[in-house]
Each structure stands twice: as C-alpha cells, then as structure tokens.
Amino acid sequence: MSQADGKILSGELAAIISCSMLGVGMLTLPRTITEKINSSDGWIVLIFNGVLISLFICLLIVMLKKHQVTNYYAYMEEAFGKWLYKMVGLIVVVYFTGVASFEVLAMGEMVRFYLLEETPVEIVILTMILATVHLLTGKIKAIAKVCVFFLPLTIVIVLLIYLLSIKVIDIKNLQPVLGKGFLPVMKGMGSGTLSFFGIELFIFMFGTVKNKNKVKSGVLIGFFIPVILYVITYVLVVATLTVPEVKSVTWPTISFVQSYEVKGIFIERLELFLLITWILQFFCTHAIYYYFAAEGLTEIFNNSYTTNLIVLVPLVFFLAKIPKNTIEIFTFSDILGYIFPFILIGLPIITFIIVQLKRSRRSG
C-alpha cells in the first residue's frame, strides 16, 4: 500500500480516535465531574457515559453502512441540498476550528503554568500551530502514523506513572460508593463531555477506512482505550487528592502526579513525563481537529487543501487569543460542549432520516 492512497487501516483509525479523545479532558476531568456530582462516584458516570456512547456508536455505524457513506460531506449535500449543506458544513468546520484552538490554548496554559513561566504564551501557541501545519501537509496518512506512534508511548508512560503512585492511594476516599444515592450520578451524566470530544470524528473518517468490516472494532477499541484511562485516572486522582481538593485545583491530574515523589530512580518528579506525553497528546488532538477543519473547508469550497491550511493559521491563532482568563477559557469549552452533542448525535440522525426519506421516495 503506498503512502498516497489516503486510506487508513482500522488500527490506525483506533489510534486516531484515541489520540483525538485524549486531550485536555484527561487532565481536567476529575474536577469537572466531581464539581457536578459533588461526590466521589464520578467513575460510575464515566462508565455509564462510555457504555451509552459506545452503543450509540454501533447504531451510527449501522446507519453509515446502510447508506454506504464514503464521503460524509457528499452525504450531507444529498440530505440538505446545496445551500443548507454549506451552512451546516460551515458550522461543523467552525466547531472543529474551535476545538483545535481550544486544545492549543489549553496546552499553552499548561506549558505556561508548569514549564515556561516567562515565555509569552503566544509563541507556544504559534509554534504548535506551525508544527501542525507541517504535519498536515501529509494529510490523514501522516496523522495516522503520528497517532499510532504516540498512543502506545502515552499509554505506557501514563500507566507507569500511575503504577508508581500506588503508595499514596487511599481507597477510603472513594467510599462510600453511591453514598448519596443514584440521583447525583444521574444528574452528572451530561458532565465531562469535554473528555469525549473526538469520538464524533469517526463519522468523517468512515469513508477513508480500508476495510469497512473492521470499522466497528476500530472505533470501539479507539473509544475504550481513553475511557479506561479516564476511569483509572479518576479513581486514582480522587482517591489520592480527596473530593474537596480535586474541586479546587485547575489541573487535578497533574496535581495528583505532583503529590508524590519516587525515590531511587534518576528522576523523582514524574510530572515531567506526564507533561511531555501530554504535549504530544495535545498536539495530536489539535492536529486532528485542524485537519478536519481544513478538509471540511476543502469539501465545501472546492479549493486547495494547502490554501485552507494556511488560511486556518491566523483563524486558529486569534480564536485562541479571545479568552482572556481561565474563566473565559472554560466558557469557551462550555460553548463547544453544546455543539458536541449536535455533531455526534443530532447531525447524523437528521442526515440519516432525510437521506432515507429521499432515497425511498426516489426508489418508490
């Protein structure tokens, strides 16, 4: 298989989905969920959300297969007609651009906070955007390879870090399970959507997978790798830091890793490794969303992909410059959180229904 054919393997699909999900969510999710449900039962929320979304994924794949979608934009055009399709497509692109800038912004904040206190955050953001453009000239195949390379690296390093934390975990902090009953858990179901950002992308990658029969397993593996990591993270972080503390820190996962030192190996401060792997993951998430934004523009306006890559540089950069402080950053993420269910659930179902009606009318 040559590099140029633009088809990805199901393993690469899994890696892309995992990498697009593992982003800012993993570092903040213990706080966002705990804030909402106010107890240590967030891991139940995560598992429930995971199972629900995975069931929904299976349904979506059946729907996509039924209509033999190879290019989602063409599919949307079939459903909405030329002008409405362009509108909807633009909303999707704006959402992708938004997530891309949000991820790069969050990374800039993290780097400023932990690594480079004096360097202007703009430089960090801009260098990351330029590195992304450099990768994206290689299109989906290059992204797939980067993800396949970074994902095992991330998993191994994160699990090693977690393994070394065993001494400080106090499982009592997680008890009592369901101490406040089931209601808060139900209320918290909607929270932590930020952590599930990325799963919606498989709709747009459906046509590029080489073996259509393996799409389902690819997507599900790609989905459950981060979900399992989330559950482990949540349990460890809350068990170590306790509920009130988790709610008070901005980056609970990093704070958790900072809370213990390991004597006897070369480097005892393990957050170094977490920060570095998470820069890689931020890069992946950012690059993937950036790619889909550029790809979407190419589909909608029929212009050159490279032009779109360059046009998006200032857009992503200035979008990342809008939020002035942490509160505004989280407002930004909330707005994106409202669009997310529309892209994942609303859009495919509406499109499916319209296309189904149109096709049955045509044939009948």
Added chain:
Amino acid sequence: MQTKTLHKRLDQKQENLKSLLDMQDDVVFKEVFIPGYESTGLFVFVNGTMDYPAFNEIVLDLSAAQVETNHPISIEQLVLSKICPVREQDIETYEKAKEYIFDGKTLLFIDGIVTGYVLNLEKEKIRALSEPSTERVVRGPKIGFIESLQENIGLIRQYSSHPSLIVKQHKIGTMEKREVALIYYEGKASDSLIKEVNQRVNEVKATDLQDSGMLEELIEDTAFSPFPQIQNTERPDKVLAALQEGRVVIMMDGSPFALMAPTTITMLLQSPDDYYERWVAGSFLRALRYFSLFVTVFLSGIYISLVSFNPGLLPTELAMTIAGTRENVPFPPFVEAIIMELTIELLREAGIRLPSPIGQTVGLVGGVIIGQAAVQANIVSSLMVIIVSITTITSFTVPQYSFGLAFRALRFGAMIFSAVLGLYGTTLFFIIVISHLSKLTSFQEPYFQPMDFIGKKTWKDAFFRLPKRKKGGNILESSGRQNS
C-alpha cells in the same frame, strides 16, 4: 563527423585510423603476419586495457596457421575460427571503430577484408574481494562487494541460484555511460515498484556518476530531508535478504555499494548479525539501537532545557551536583553544549580524514586532553563532557553510516529548540521530527511505519528480533513490509 566505411586495404585503414586518432598517444597499432596466407593483420587497442596473455595466444595461433591442402579454407574463415572465443561484433565504419577502441576493446583488421572484428580482450582492473570496511559484523559472511559490476552480480548469482532472480542492465549517463543493474525476484517485488525504479533510473540525466551515492540522490523521493531514503550496503548477504523481502537492488559499475529500495527506518536499524546471533542478544542489541538514537538526538537538548529552564524538575541532589559542576562556568548551558558538541564533531571529522594511525591519536588527544583541559579551565562543566561523550558513542551504534549522520545533524536542531523553548521546545522538536518521518516516502512506500511495531505479524521483527522457528521459519517474509 560523417560516417566513413572502412577501406579494403590494410595500409589505407591504418592511415585513416591514425588520422582519426591523431592525438591519442596510448593507442597501439600492432601488425601480425599470417604466413600461411601471405597476409597481414592489424590489431588496434588502447594500451593498458589489454589482457596480454590472451592476446599472445591469438597472435601465436594466427602466425602458426598453415593452409590445409585437403580442405582449403579462406583466410576469413581461418581468422574467424581463431578469434571465435573473444569475438564480440563486426564493424563497418571508422566511427564505430573509434568508439570500440575507447570502450577498451581490441580491433582486428585483415588485409583484403573490409569488415573489422571487435575482440573482447579487456582485462578489468579490480581489487580482490575483501571484508566490507563500513559494515563489520562479529559473526556472519565476511565478503564484500568490489567496484566491478559483473563480479558483484556474479557474487549474488553464486548465492542465489533461483531462476526468478532477474538482473536487468541499463547504461545511464549522458557523457560517460555507466552500467547500472536492477536486481529483483520476479513475483516478490511488486510490479509498481519495479516500474517506478525503472522509470527513475531511466530518467537520470548526469554527465557522469562516480558512485552509487550520486545515483541515490538523483532517484530518491525528496532531497529535502536529512534522512537517507535508500539503504546502501557493501554486503552480499544484506542484498540477498533485501531481495527476499521483495525489494529492488540497484548496483552500479564502479561502486561497491548496492542501493536497496524501498527503505524503512526499521530496516536501517537492523544489522545482519541480529539474525546470525541468538535472538535474545539480537533483540537486546536492536532495542539498544533505538534507545541510542533517541539519546543521540535528545540528551543534550534535555540537559540544556532542564538546567536552564526547569532545574526544579530534577531531583534535589542531582540539581545540586549539576549546580556544583557549573559553578565557575561562565557560559549558559547552550553555549557550553555547542562548544563541546562542535569540538567533538571536528575531532571526528579530522579523525576520518587522517591516515588511520594518526587519526586514532587525534581522537585520543582531542577527546581526553581537550575534555580534561576544558573542564579544568572552567570553560565547560564536567557533566557536559560526559553528556557529549555519551551522545557521541550512541551515534556510532547506527548500522547505516548515512543514517547516523542524519541524527548527528538533528542533534543541533534539538539543542537550539531546547535553548529557546525549554522542555516544550525539546518536545516540539520531537514532534517535528516524527511528523517529518511520517510524511517521508521511499519509492512511494511509507518510510516510517509505526504500525510495524504493534502490527500482529510485524512487531516481532521491528523493535525486537524474536525467534523465527516456525513453519519453515521464513522470517524475511514477515519482516517490515507486511503493513506497508
């Protein structure tokens, strides 16, 4: 130059040829008398290309020829029968004659016969087969290629007797024609690959190519990359393994280095003795090579970023030790690192250029004395010297020299990124290198294929070298290119 047919008479031929080859002092004309037929022959050749014993034999044969009374044969038949083992072609014109003379052939003209005969009495000047100097192995075949294409192809044919091994030869070059051979197994190498290689080799327009390294640059995918996109080797065993993997081998006359395409990173980090030694040792050494690549590129960068931006991330005692060694050093870590790395690179370059006994002395003097003196003079810290030495040693573990060179150069990029952006810069540089590798192709095939490391069948031969004892044990079948 208009074409001029040969004359019938020998003295006319000689006169014309002499005027045509007027300035060439190394063209030799030798007349031989054929007593039996009362005729004269004329040999024309370039001095020094001739295999004299073979020449003498023919001359003796011709001058001893007698007319058989029973079955009289014409002089033409006689000459043809005598030169039959070395005769290559007949010529009719002076221009052709000139061309063949400088091609190293010997021409024979007979008085009374218009046609000239081209004899192949060439003696190739070649060195003896010896151990390859650039890719030594502890265990394994010790034979290496030499500069003669025919000898090299002979070596490959000797070890591979399968009829589906195809050798295709072309001549390339606009002024000096060089023989280039494409070698592959029919059925194993994909048709698209063979077509691609053929096309690229045929499109080469160069006046002369002295080594396959020059050819490599003209047929590779992109020149804008520090990484070699075509693997080269002096070892026949490596070439045979590559052929088994379905790759195309390109060999050029005059170069002992064979090119193998396409290439992936995993291939460049495999040494043939990984397969000749036990798998535990082979796997260990292979994993070590990946680690040493990482160290080569990033160790100095990590040192710079930790010391100048985030000393807080180091363990307290280590941070104290580093601060202690750097106490009297007037330079920032980046300048310190650049000074030492450049010094080492200079020493290395000087060591290669000098004759080997002096080269070693320079290495020793430079490494030990300059390092020691620089530390004592407080120009660099002792830890920096250690780090530079480690990165230098690790850069030598790459089996392919040109691939190691790429990483040596990249190290400076990592240092600059680290000096500007700290650990974030180091990570960013890592991302950029990986992105670049992901986009790179070798003959349209992916150059870097991380799926190899986790693919069901391929992981056993990518990062490690796990045992191959399985039905027939054809490890090469599954190595590397399954997923590509």
